[in-house]
Every structure is written in C-alpha cells, then in structure tokens.
Amino acid sequence: MSPLTDVRALVFDVFGTVVDWRTGVARSATRLLGDRVDAERFADDWRGRYAPSMEEVRSGRRPFVPLDVLHRESVDDVLAAHGAADVPAAVRDELVLAWHRLDPWPDVVDGLRRLSARFVLAPLSNGGVALQVALARRSGLPWDAVLGAEVVGAYKPDAAVYDSAPRLLALDPAQVLMVAAHDSDLAAARERGLSTAYVHRPAEFGGRSIPPATDPAADLSVTSFTELADRLGAA
Amino acid sequence: MSPLTDVRALVFDVFGTVVDWRTGVARSATRLLGDRVDAERFADDWRGRYAPSMEEVRSGRRPFVPLDVLHRESVDDVLAAHGAADVPAAVRDELVLAWHRLDPWPDVVDGLRRLSARFVLAPLSNGGVALQVALARRSGLPWDAVLGAEVVGAYKPDAAVYDSAPRLLALDPAQVLMVAAHDSDLAAARERGLSTAYVHRPAEFGGRSIPPATDPAADLSVTSFTELADRLGAA
Numbered sequence: 001m002s003p004l005t006d007v008r009a010l011v012f013d014v015f016g017t018v019v020d021w022r023t024g025v026a027r028s029a030t031r032l033l034g035d036r037v038d039a040e041r042f043a044d045d046w047r048g049r050y051a052p053s054m055e056e057v058r059s060g061r062r063p064f065v066p067l068d069v070l071h072r073e074s075v076d077d078v079l080a081a082h083g084a085a086d087v088p089a090a091v092r093d094e095l096v097l098a099w100h101r102l103d104p105w106p107d108v109v110d111g112l113r114r115l116s117a118r119f120v121l122a123p124l125s126n127g128g129v130a131l132q133v134a135l136a137r138r139s140g141l142p143w144d145a146v147l148g149a150e151v152v153g154a155y156k157p158d159a160a161v162y163d164s165a166p167r168l169l170a171l172d173p174a175q176v177l178m179v180a181a182h183d184s185d186l187a188a189a190r191e192r193g194l195s196t197a198y199v200h201r202p203a204e205f206g207g208r209s210i211p212p213a214t215d216p217a218a219d220l221s222v223t224s225f226t227e228l229a230d231r232l233g234a235a
Numbered sequence: 236m237s238p239l240t241d242v243r244a245l246v247f248d249v250f251g252t253v254v255d256w257r258t259g260v261a262r263s264a265t266r267l268l269g270d271r272v273d274a275e276r277f278a279d280d281w282r283g284r285y286a287p288s289m290e291e292v293r294s295g296r297r298p299f300v301p302l303d304v305l306h307r308e309s310v311d312d313v314l315a316a317h318g319a320a321d322v323p324a325a326v327r328d329e330l331v332l333a334w335h336r337l338d339p340w341p342d343v344v345d346g347l348r349r350l351s352a353r354f355v356l357a358p359l360s361n362g363g364v365a366l367q368v369a370l371a372r373r374s375g376l377p378w379d380a381v382l383g384a385e386v387v388g389a390y391k392p393d394a395a396v397y398d399s400a401p402r403l404l405a406l407d408p409a410q411v412l413m414v415a416a417h418d419s420d421l422a423a424a425r426e427r428g429l430s431t432a433y434v435h436r437p438a439e440f441g442g443r444s445i446p447p448a449t450d451p452a453a454d455l456s457v458t459s460f461t462e463l464a465d466r467l468g469a470a
Binding site: 066068120128129130132133136137143144145146150151168169170171 | 301303355363364365367368371372378379380381385386403404405406
C-alpha cells in the first residue's frame with residue numbers, strides 16, 4: 001500500500017506549476033509598454049527579483065507584505081534596468097496586475113476538475129489571496145480554499161506555510177500532497193511531513209533552462225495534472 | 236448612486252445565514268444518539284454554549300483554538316445535561332462533525348451561483364477552514380476563498396475578522412458586503428467600514444424566537460439569497 005492512498009488534499013505551488021507566468025507577464029508588458037522593452041527578458045528579469053525581495057521578509061529584515069507590494073517595488077528596478085524609468089505610476093500599478101492575469105498550462109483545468117471530485121484542492125503559493133482569487137476566477141480553477149503565504153504572513157520555504165495546510169484542513173501532514181514544478185519547494189514541504197508530487201514544466205523558463213524530468217525524492221513525478229489525476233485514481 | 240454599486244465582494248456569516256444548523260445538528264444527534272436525547276433541544280443547548288465558549292478566546296483567557304475544539308469541549312456538557320454522560324468519545328468526535336454536515340437554506344445554492352458570476356464570494360464565519368470546505372463540498376457552495384475566524388486567529392465580533400476581508404481581498408472596506416441573518420454581526424462589520432446586507436431567516440431557531448424582518452441599519456434587507464442577487468443586479 002502506497003502512502004499516497006491516505007492523501008485527502010492536494011496543495012499547489014502556482015507560478016510555474018499551475019500558470020505560465022513568463023508568457024502572461026510578457027503579454028501584459030507588450031500591451032502596456034509596447035516595444036519599449038523586450039517583453040520576455042522583462043518577464044525574466046522581474047521574476048529574477050522575486051526570491052531576493054521575499055528574502056527581506058523571510059530574514060525578518062522587514063515585516064510581511066503581500067507579493068503585490070513586492071512586485072510593485074521590484075518593477076521600478078526592472079523598468080530602470082530596461083531603460084524605461086519614465087513609465088507613469090498608473091502603468092506600473094497595472095503591470096503588477098499582470099501577475100493576476102496569467103493563464104494555466106493547457107492540462108491544468110481538466111486535471112483539477114477531475115482531482116476536485118476526489119480531493120480537497122487549494123493553492124499554497126507565495127502569491128496573495130486576491131491574486132489567487134483573480135487567477136482562479138479568470139480560468140475556473142476549482143479551489144476549495146486559498147491557502148499560502150498571505151494567510152500565514154510568511155513566505156515559502158518558511159515552515160509555517162507548509163504547516164498551515166494540514167492545520168487549516170484538519171489533516172495529518174502526510175494526508176496533504178504538495179504539488180510543484182520545483183524540487184526545492186517539494187523538499188521544504190517534505191521536511192514538514194507533507195507528501196510530494198513533482199510536475200515537469202519544461203517551458204516555465206521559455207527554454208532558457210530546462211528543469212529535470214523527474215524528482216527522485218518525490219512520492220510521484222508526472223508531466224501534467226491529467227497524469228496526476230490518472231496516477232491518483234481520480235476519474 | 237447607491238454606495239452598493241461599488242461592492243466587489245460578498246462575505247457571509249454561515250451558521251443560520253447560509254446553513255440551517257438546527258435541523259442539521261438535530262439530524263446527526265438522532266442518528267448518533269437515537270432517542271436518548273430530544274434532538275432539537277440538544278441542538279439548541281449546544282448552540283447555546285457557542286457564544287460563551289468563544290468568549291473565553293475573545294477575552295484573551297485562552298489562546299485561539301478552532302471552533303471544532305470548542306464544540307468538542309461543549310458537547311460533553313450538553314450530553315451530561317441531557318442525561319447522556321456515558322456516550323463514548325468516538326461518538327462525541329462524530330457529533331462534532333455534525334457541524335460539517337449542515338444543509339443550506341433552499342435559496343442559497345441558486346442565489347450564490349448567480350452572485351458568483353458578478354462578485355467574489357467567501358464565508359466570513361466563526362467556523363474553521365476545514366468545516367467551511369466540508370460544507371461547501373457537500374452542497375456546492377461556490378466560494379472563491381475561505382476567510383473567517385481561523386484564518387485570523389480571532390472570533391467575530393473581533394474587529395480583526397472583519398478587517399481581514401478587505402485586506403485579503405485587496406479591496407476597500409465599503410467594497411465588501413457582509414451578509415448575515417444577525418444584526419449584531421452586521422453592526423460589528425459596519426463598525427469596520429464594511430457594507431451590510433441583512434437576510435431574514437425566520438426558521439433559524441425553529442420558531443422559538445423569530446428574528447426581526449429587516450435591519451433598518453443595514454444597506455439592504457432581503458428574505459433570500461435569490462432576492463439578494465436580484466437586488467444587486469446579478470442575473
């Protein structure tokens with residue numbers, strides 16, 4: 001008997017795992033900035049500021065603020081680096097909402113619908129609640145609840161974020177399966193007793209770097225949410 | 236122009252407003268205890284311990300624990316008062332789950348589906364996250380997120396609970412409409428700047444006491460969620 005037979009809930013990393021942030025952010029950059037920036041490089045550079053900006057919170061150097069606030073700050077640096085330092089504040093505010101308007105990978109909606117019939121589903125992302133609600137309403141993601149960084153006031157890989165999922169869902173840690181396209185996220189989840197499933201998302205970085213095909217440390221490695229539904233017996 | 240034209244999200248009290256706790260708890264009591272108790276009196280007495288048990292947390296006399304924990308404690312007193320002090324622990328645990336298995340009032344699912352097309356919807360209840368997820372999955376309540384006491388670590392009418400709704404949804408307080416069948420809940424929400432809608436639920440207490448037909452202090456008083464959808468222009 002595989003331990004995964006006890007799983008009752010699935011929690012998901014979102015940026016890269018559920019949605020294609022690079023294409024979506026580049027699309028908004030093109031819409032709002034025209035040819036003033038190379039849209040895909042702009043998306044990559046902005047995403048590059050993600051970890052350092054959260055590290056300020058994780059280290060305790062500043063109190064928790066939602067990801068939208070960090071994005072609003074980091075977009076100033078990215079615009080300056082791309083020679084677009086004169087972009088008006090209202091456009092910068094609108095650029096932040098690019099992260100609320102990302103499309104899921106093609107397998108996601110079908111896979112989640114099938115999984116939803118059998119499991120409780122929730123995002124466990126560093127993106128905030130309003131952002132997750134916007135993504136879900138845009139694409140029909142059938143979340144049962146929105147968990148993650150803002151609910152806890154801490155960013156992954158802080159243990160508090162992973163611990164919050166079984167606590168708020170009233171389950172044992174192993175009954176919660178963390179699904180992510182990043183092995184570091186899964187390693188941190190496993191450290192807190194969660195079950196783990198790796199999803200291979202080769203296009204996340206637009207081919208600039210290809211993540212490994214599988215994560216040998218995970219309970220399961222798949223290439224899509226529909227394969228995940230198959231493997232978990234969710235018709 | 237009514238201020239309600241700015242409303243973007245609706246947050247709901249749940250026990251009594253969305254679901255009929257009395258009939259549901261009485262049903263589980265009959266299933267689990269047979270004729271050992273008068274099931275409706277049992278439900279009323281258990282509910283009667285609700286406010287005092289939360290007051291222990293609200294007053295700071297004990298740290299926050301989810302409502303399931305308070306229900307598990309208070310059921311012991313209720314069973315003893317009903318001459319059923321010998322009920323085994325496993326049955327008491329199961330009785331607590333009666334609060335996860337309540338049915339919505341007949342207008343709720345249709346009303347929420349219509350409202351969902353236009354507004355972000357979330358429970359803002361003293362019930363915990365797992366309880367809200369169970370109620371929603373049982374009846375198909377289309378919540379976009381689960382907000383409320385457990386997310387904040389405080390019980391209504393603590394201001395922190397009401398404040399959490401606009402904060403987590405990234406809205407102004409007046410853009411959030413609190414919907415409840417209890418004028419005291421709405422008064423506390425209004426104190427924090429939320430818009431308010433009163434729903435008349437004459438059967439909540441099984442006719443033992445009938446709440447007022449309207450709340451003159453609310454922005455809106457309705458008799459059903461479908462009337463609420465009508466009044467808010469949600470087709």
